[in-house]
Amino acid sequence: MSFPLPPEAAGYQPKGLLVAGIHPKSGKTVACAGLAGALGQLGFRVQAIKPFSFLPKLSIRRGTEQEFFSRVTPPIEPADPFSTESAHTATAMDWQRLLETCRKRIYPFLLEAPGCVASPIRYMQDEVTDVIDLAKALKLPILLVMNKQPDPVALLAPVFAYLWHRDAEAIGWLAVETSPTQAPDWDAETLYLSHHYRIPYLGEIAYSPSISVEAMQQGNIIRTTEAGVDLLPIQQVLELGLPKVF
Numbered sequence: 001m002s003f004p005l006p007p008e009a010a011g012y013q014p015k016g017l018l019v020a021g022i023h024p025k026s027g028k029t030v031a032c033a034g035l036a037g038a039l040g041q042l043g044f045r046v047q048a049i050k051p052f053s054f055l056p057k058l059s060i061r062r063g064t065e066q067e068f069f070s071r072v073t074p075p076i077e078p079a080d081p082f083s084t085e086s087a088h089t090a091t092a093m094d095w096q097r098l099l100e101t102c103r104k105r106i107y108p109f110l111l112e113a114p115g116c117v118a119s120p121i122r123y124m125q126d127e128v129t130d131v132i133d134l135a136k137a138l139k140l141p142i143l144l145v146m147n148k149q150p151d152p153v154a155l156l157a158p159v160f161a162y163l164w165h166r167d168a169e170a171i172g173w174l175a176v177e178t179s180p181t182q183a184p185d186w187d188a189e190t191l192y193l194s195h196h197y198r199i200p201y202l203g204e205i206a207y208s209p210s211i212s213v214e215a216m217q218q219g220n221i222i223r224t225t226e227a228g229v230d231l232l233p234i235q236q237v238l239e240l241g242l243p244k245v246f
Contacts, residue, residue: 015238016102016109017171018135020117022146022159027176027205029065029213031145032110033072034205034225035234040073041222042231044240047076050112051101052094052121055083064213065112072218076107087120087128095122095129102138108238110143117144117159132168141237144173148183148204152190160197171237172200174229177207203229 019035021028029050036048050065066081080101084090098121102111113131114121122129135142142163146155156173163170173194177183186201194201205228210219 016105016111016138016140017143017234017237018111018113018131018138018140019143019145020113020131020135021115022144022155022173023116025178026116026145026147027178028112028145029068030176030178030205030211030221031143031174031225032065032112033069033213033218034221035229035231036069036110037072037218037222038225038229038231039235039238039240041226044235044238045076045107046110046238046240047073047079047105047107048110048112049079049081049102049105050114051079051081052098052114053081053083054086054114056085068213068216068218071216072221077105088123090122092122092124098134099137102140108240111138111140117142118162132163132166135168141169141171143171143202143234144199146173146175148175148177150184152186153193156190156193160193160199163199164197170199171233172202174202175204177204180207180209200233202233205229 019028019032032048032050036046039046048069050069053065066079069075082097084094102109113119113134115131117131120128120130121134132142144159146152191201205225208219208221208224210217211221211224212219
């Protein structure tokens with residue numbers, strides 16, 4: 001199946017954004033799907049993808065995230081997801097396949113990272129390749145996602161410091177409420193930390209019982225994302241112009 005090139009000049013290179021978790025089970029899939037859906041409602045062609053993941057060979061979750069993305073927004077390009085058991089079993093060919101899957105995109109994309117911001121993707125002798133290395137190889141800025149919970153500074157501070165130490169570009173961070181338990185609002189210390197490291201807070205996606213990745217229920221994910229997240233910085237990074245009618 002072929003896909004038409006965008007109407008821009010020849011040589012057009014799509015922009016992407018790497019979505020990485022601040023901790024496990026942070027809500028990355030919900031964030032990617034919600035953002036792609038909300039941008040789609042504005043008329044932009046943006047696709048959420050998770051081309052690579054770590055799963056046991058007999059896992060029934062293979063491709064679950066990509067299927068959820070497709071339920072929220074119709075896919076405009078094939079994603080071709082694949083997986084391996086761990087970073088210890090990831091090969092040089094797996095790494096190249098991951099890079100090429102992203103580099104051949106035609107339209108702007110949100111790339112869900114395989115793990116947290118510091119998660120290893122591949123071990124090669126004494127060398128470790130992690131999610132930040134992936135962002136740098138693809139020349140993508142990073143959007144951080146965390147599950148809204150008490151004492152966020154304990155989670156945010158080491159991640160912000162690691163990004164600063166690695167000289168990685170992060171456009172901001174957002175939160176996802178993954179349970180009905182009411183988490184406290186962000187305090188001054190959290191917002192000061194965000195300001196200190198120049199990683200702005202972009203908002204939160206509130207909990208909704210109608211949203212479930214495991215049950216493949218998209219519910220009101222688009223409306224909830226639109227209501228809680230500042231989309232403008234993401235539009236700017238993806239270099240989205242005026243909304244397209246399609």
